[in-house]
Amino acid sequence: MNRFLSNATNRIDAKGRVSVPAPFRSVLAQRDIQELYCLQDLVFPAISVGGPELLERYERQIACVDPFSPEANQMSLLVHGGGVYMRLDSEGRLMVTDFIRSFTGITTEVAFVGRSDHFQLWHPQAFHEAQRIAREGRALTGVRPM
Template sequence: MAAEGNPPIGGQFRGRYVNRLDAKKRVSVPASFRSVLSGQGLVLRRSSRHNCIEAWPANLFAHDIPAITPNDFTDDDADDSYYVNYADTVDAAPDNEGRLVMDEGLLRFAGIKDSIAFLGKNQIFELWEPQAADAMIEAARQRMQARATARRGVA
């Protein structure tokens, strides 16, 4: 188990942690992430932006969701959103030992086989195949550096 990062402050998920999947497809949630969750469940879903799994605290995922009506199903954008955000999600909660049982379909989507990288992302966290996580972090650093350089007008 590798750990990098600081303990969460103000309900934020921060840091990068890599934990192994066991034979039953369980993984230990980092202790600092469990402390932010304070016993509440998670909603796991495929990311719409990356090949990773988003982990949303259940109360945040459910926050300010408007009631739907039959008319909502005539709007293609809303209908697509319901499929992506509700039909393709998994409710999960760490067990008494802090382990999550991972969904096989989500693991396949993210290309995760034997280890999971947990990446803190403020109020949510993401689960990645470890090498893909490292590549994403490095690419993000390079993009931020390029934007900062462009803002300063340096070529």
């Protein structure tokens, strides 16, 4: 498996750490991702987590516009000002920092959500609500799962 798929909810321990699900750690290892780029998602109340290529993807988008334009400045503010680097500890846990908590509302549990080339950290109820809304939106447009 070389993609982040599915979702899982894990409890935050007394020291503020959460275990990253084994399938997600496996993808990180397979892709040799040591340092995680974490970004406040541009749409959802979630933290997007991936390797350096996730940051590079956003930087390529920024590079396509005039570097002095409002669009480039706004994107840089979100991508660079709303991002941090993090690492897993030796046991595959991630520290749930104020950066994560304040943006997502996460308190005691974290929903890990696969997004193909990266994964996201969500407050579990917010994830289930966003997923419900997405399903309803697909049903309203007449698009049904295959």
